[in-house]
Amino acid sequence: MSVKEVKVCIIGAGISGLKTAHTLLNDPRSKFTKDDVLIVEGQDYIGGRVLTDKTSSKLGYSYDLGGAWFHDALTNVVLKESIEDKSFDLNKDGYFDDLEHVYYHNDHKGELPYNKWRLNKVGEELFKFIEIYYYESLDRKDMNLLEITDIYIERYGDRLTPEQIKYLHQVARYSELWFGVASDKISAKYSAMSHEGRNLYNLKGFSFLVDKLLKGIFRENILLNHKVSKINRADKYIETQHGTIKFDYLVVTVPLSILKLPQDHEYGITWEPKLPASMTEAIDKMSFGALGKVIFEFDNIWWDNEIERFVLLSEDLDNKDIGEPLKSLPKKSKYPILAINYAAMHKNEKASLVLLTQSPLTDYVEAHPEEAWEYFKPMLEQIVTKDKKISEPINVMTTKWTQNPYARGSYSAVLPNDDPESIIVQLSGELEGVALSHSPIRFAGEHTISEGDGCIHGAYMSGQREAEWIINNFFFSKKLAKL
Amino acid sequence: MSVKEVKVCIIGAGISGLKTAHTLLNDPRSKFTKDDVLIVEGQDYIGGRVLTDKTSSKLGYSYDLGGAWFHDALTNVVLKESIEDKSFDLNKDGYFDDLEHVYYHNDHKGELPYNKWRLNKVGEELFKFIEIYYYESLDRKDMNLLEITDIYIERYGDRLTPEQIKYLHQVARYSELWFGVASDKISAKYSAMSHEGRNLYNLKGFSFLVDKLLKGIFRENILLNHKVSKINRADKYIETQHGTIKFDYLVVTVPLSILKLPQDHEYGITWEPKLPASMTEAIDKMSFGALGKVIFEFDNIWWDNEIERFVLLSEDLDNKDIGEPLKSLPKKSKYPILAINYAAMHKNEKASLVLLTQSPLTDYVEAHPEEAWEYFKPMLEQIVTKDKKISEPINVMTTKWTQNPYARGSYSAVLPNDDPESIIVQLSGELEGVALSHSPIRFAGEHTISEGDGCIHGAYMSGQREAEWIINNFFFSKKLAKL
Incomplete structure (x- = not known):
């Protein structure tokens, strides 16, 4: 020694x-x-936790298994310095993947009319409500994101349409793909996010x-x-x-x-x-949360390649046990998923979807990558375009953060x-x-x-x-x- | 006496x-x-300045010539009290007109691909930049909204597409329809807005x-x-x-x-x-600014009645004199206009467009209502649907706030x-x-x-x-x- x-x-x-x-x-x-x-x-x-996988892809992609975006692009020092020292070429290496998301829900055929139903505006209002709710009094008890959504609906439900009431919890649950934990583990008090500018996806890793x-x-x-x-x-x-x-x-x-x-x-x-x-x-x-990634590569693109991000909303379950560890594959659409279309981001035709997952789904899928397709396939069937059919992946990868004893998840999260x-x-x-x-x-x-x-x-x-x-x-x- | x-x-x-x-x-x-x-x-x-015109319409509409929305719906005391005392019936009298705006620009045939070009995200980032810019130092000099947009483009232009650079000043100029003044008179320092919830349009006045x-x-x-x-x-x-x-x-x-x-x-x-x-x-x-309204009633709807709000962006002029008093009708599209489709808001087929205007256009049009159609017609031609053609108004109304010596404009504005x-x-x-x-x-x-x-x-x-x-x-x- x-x-x-x-x-x-x-x-x-x-x-x-x-x-x-x-x-x-x-x-x-x-x-x-x-x-x-x-x-x-x-x-x-x-x-x-900065780890770029350049070898596992069968399509030649690099995948960041950890952080993949320059967030807060206006004030991001790493981005600023990397542009200045020319280690990062904005035009070649960067992509602002900020097209409007396209939403799907199992009980609705085809794209959900998210903006037409003004779910975007009601979602914004929910988070503004949360901000005001906790700003009004320092003594307000914290709760989880689903509970504060209940309070919002209780107070303002008469101003909401039936669709808005029906989908609002699912809209709120999109946050799970930022925080990496299920909504019943997301602190309401700290759930409102503020970003300093756009998010720049780093194509080269x-x-x-x-x-x-x-x-x-x-x-x-x-x-x-x-x-x-x-x-x-x-x-x-x-x-x-x-x-x-x-x-x-x-x-x-x-x-x-x-x-x-x-x-x-x-x-x-x-x-x-x-x-x-x-x-x-x-x-x-x-x-500490567990934002994970599941990567599916295919031999063809069977979704609309004009779309950058698909959000597959969760179903109207009672949401009661969503934060509990999973002993087996959950019921279809128990968790909302964000699917990122790498072909659109890379402006090519190489078919890869990168799915973001939250704890406890991340933990389960990282431990059982062989079951991943079984779970995600029925959800992804929603995004198949009319003239195509879903194909089996030629390659399946998952992150391993929850399996890695030195990481044990992704990053800090406020419960x-x-x-x-x-x-x-x-x-x-x-x-x-x-x-x-x-x-x-x-x-x-x-x-x-x-x-x-x-x-x-x-x-x-x-x-x-x-x-x-x-x-x-x-x-x-x-x-x-x-x- | x-x-x-x-x-x-x-x-x-x-x-x-x-x-x-x-x-x-x-x-x-x-x-x-x-x-x-x-x-x-x-x-x-x-x-x-709360003034509802219930008699001038040829279509039976009530028009609020002053304030027409419950802003900050989450914390708006008037709204809350009026719901509670039943003087306002949310379902019958209120309408959240928060569908996505549809944008037009003279040099682009048909609807501008505003979101596809991510002008929405770049617009948001511009205002976040302004917030950060003045937050960074109390000593930063105030300037106008166009000037700070120049600074943003100077700093971050390498992250913007040619379309984003081309249209960003016009995107920023949408604010004129909130503040009621031309952008060269809008204080950059105080141009970022924060809303406490959605805006509820008051249908009954x-x-x-x-x-x-x-x-x-x-x-x-x-x-x-x-x-x-x-x-x-x-x-x-x-x-x-x-x-x-x-x-x-x-x-x-x-x-x-x-x-x-x-x-x-x-x-x-x-x-x-x-x-x-x-x-x-x-x-x-x-x-003190001058947000004005110009109301056109028609005998038929020649625009897409699914759309609630049309934004007709200004042209790429040098913007130098936009705040100066007008001695004659300005050049077409010198000022951005927000056109509100009353038929959609009232869920009927009675053709009325309410255009919001800013100073100095408000001042000119309020003084010369007979010239209003001449100015707005070429702008509104952009929103005619394929199978229709623009028709002459059967009724033209304008507010008179700048003509009224007791009002002299609309409301306070930060220059x-x-x-x-x-x-x-x-x-x-x-x-x-x-x-x-x-x-x-x-x-x-x-x-x-x-x-x-x-x-x-x-x-x-x-x-x-x-x-x-x-x-x-x-x-x-x-x-x-x-x-």
């Missing part, structure tokens, strides 16, 4: 860890050198960003297959199966799902001494009664006087930042934040507290 | 004045009686609200044809052409356009002593470098310590309130606010300062 010493140790080689190391090694204000920085990664590859960051990091700065089991914050060292690493500064970028594990869990981290209660409570009060603000306060270290503010133990990752939370650019900025804090602290201040 | 004495004098019998009187006379906490309250109105009718308020006011409480020329705030009296009225409290509900007039103007009000500079400066720093917050602070009396806070001289109207500004429900709530202040002050406090 080896003992290493390093000035800055970074746990995790995902985007936030890579950006931390890159900034430490390249920022003009920094004097850290190659030997000062070490990334310790549990898995056998670099990039974490986000591995370009990993590659770009790696150019500024020495390969020797990264230890793969080193699973961290312990963090001793008193004596400032971590333990992996291969030995001990002592540090001056530590940046913990493991996913929230790992931070939430019991300390004695095989993939959990034992803290010595334990983290302060304020931090563990904040971690407990935030959750009813969660408190998404505390974790930012506790882990971002940005608030003077909060436990972390002068500690050499830092956190980064999509769960530690409010701008770009859950997104690649959020993870990226959180890594930069921590690197800059360490540079300031080490070269310009030297005042350290213990955490 | 008579001398009257009254406890509360209200200048203006619009919605805010009526609501003030109604609350003073009906609130259970109030002990004011018939003789205590007097509304002094310059014009010969009650309602002010807002005169129902005037009638409802009048039921709680004695006819003798209202003096018509009394134009106020002077307010003496030292000795607490006003002067009209018919004599003097002394008051304990005064509620000034005249439109902002009147407050902005020079004191020696025929329709201006002389203040003795002058209003404090903080107030006159606030009044100077807010402007570049205006300060819409100061006037609320100065005239609402809500901020303790500001000049007005303990003064017996009060202000009400759509220009004095931030929630529902420019709207009927805003005017209504401002009237209620002042009545409640007076009730509290008179019956429960008696502490009065002089303004």
Whole structure:
């Protein structure tokens, strides 16, 4: 068992860890050198939840199994920098897939007249209602998205048409494909989203960003297959199966799902001494979802290739158990699905549909990819064009995030009664006087930042934040507290 | 010349004045009686800018020449109360006219593929950009809507398609039909709108609200044809052409356009002593627009009656002089027009189009209604369906707000470098310590309130606010300062 010493140790080689190391090694204000920085990664590859599969497609597509869009295009730093340094070519590599969605529902033949029935406007009003509802009083109890939809209908049902009442829960459930959890697990209070501009789909895959960051990091700065089991914050060292690493500064970028594990869990981290209660409570009060992807490739396009996104709404079930783990394939259309037409996005005729799924469907399908087509086929039959018939896929792929013990899902999600603000306060270290503010133990990752939370650019900025804090602290201040 | 004495004098019998009187006379906490309250109105009718024309139509329609929608349906107090007291029947009297707009542009044959070209998404992004632009720094200079659109295109033009760049100014100019002024007079800083729910069109006309308020006011409480020329705030009296009225409290509900007039103007009000500079400066720093309506009735429907709203975009002119007063009919499509299809809204076949116009077009057309068809016909030719041809109107009506010396336009509007917050602070009396806070001289109207500004429900709530202040002050406090 080896003992290493390093000035800055970074746990995790995902985007936030890579950006931390890159900034430490390249920022003009920094004097850290190659030997000062070490990334310790549990898995056998670099990039974490940024993972582009360039080899599995039978049609030559690249598939991002993790993040695939530049969200918040107006303020997305990764996009801005990548355009400026020419690592991303807007015209060749980017596509704003923001055509109007086309909706289907099992009980309605053909495309649902979504806008004609003004489901778009009523859906908008629902989320505005939610915003106002919680704005009116700080004391309003949180609930789930289906329950607040009930309240909206109770209050304003006399202003709604029968179709609007019938479909509104299904309209609301579209959010499941953003948050990655079933609606009965979506916090109503935090369900209203705000976007800073459009979403740009990255056609070439986000591995370009990993590659770009790696150019500024020495390969020797990264230890793969080193699973961290312990963090001793008193004596400032971590333990992996291969030995001990002592540090001056530590940046913990493991996913929230790992931070939430019991300390004695095989993939959990034992803290010595334990983290302060304020931090563990904040971690407990935030959750982790499972947005998944199921990719079907075909030998022909049997849907309307003018359409970019098909939304297959869920059925009018009682919605009662939609958040419960699945022991077998659910009933048809129990969960809404977003199907992305890659042929339209790539302006070609290579037939691929990428379906976005939410927990618990993601968990089930990722564990049983061989059953995926059986479940999705009857839903996809709705989008078959008149002159065509549905064909069997020539290739089926699923993500594996829920199966991967280092990921355990996709990204942070706010469940009813969660408190998404505390974790930012506790882990971002940005608030003077909060436990972390002068500690050499830092956190980064999509769960530690409010701008770009859950997104690649959020993870990226959180890594930069921590690197800059360490540079300031080490070269310009030297005042350290213990955490 | 008579001398009257009254406890509360209200200048203006619009919605805010009526609501003030109604609350003073009906609130259970109030002990004011018939003789205590007097509304002094310059014009010969009650309602002010709420005015429903029930007689001019040749097709039996009622037309609201002023406000016609319940905006902010989720929080609109007038709507809520009117449903509760059954003065408004949602099913019979209301219509959510929120079908997707259909857009036309002169250089494009037939309906513009607005959503297919993603002009909807780019339009949204433009306004999000504006929000972020001014949020980033308090020091950013205000400019007009066309100029900020230039900045957006300069920064993000590489992410836009040629069509998006070509049409974006025209897309932005749709706002003119909300604000009632040409885009070169729209403050960029305050151009982003936020709505609290959908907009409900009032099919029966807002005169129902005037009638409802009048039921709680004695006819003798209202003096018509009394134009106020002077307010003496030292000795607490006003002067009209018919004599003097002394008051304990005064509620000034005249439109902002009147407050902005020079004191020696025929329709201006002389203040003795002058209003404090903080107030006159606030009044100077807010402007008044001219949203107008032109109504064409026909003997047949020659457009697609499935469409609720046609937007006829402006042409690609240089936009340089669009805000300047017009001396003759402008060039075709110099201004964007919103045409509302009354047949669709009323679910009938009676052919009427209500066109919304902005200043300076409103001013010109209201002054020259006989020229209206000549200007609008070539624009409306775009919406003729294939099997039909355009027919001459059997009836042409225009609003007269810019011609009416008591209105002088439609409602308040924020021009570049205006300060819409100061006037609320100065005239609402809500901020303790500001000049007005303990003064017996009060202000009400759509220009004095931030929630529902420019709207009927805003005017209504401002009237209620002042009545409640007076009730509290008179019956429960008696502490009065002089303004």
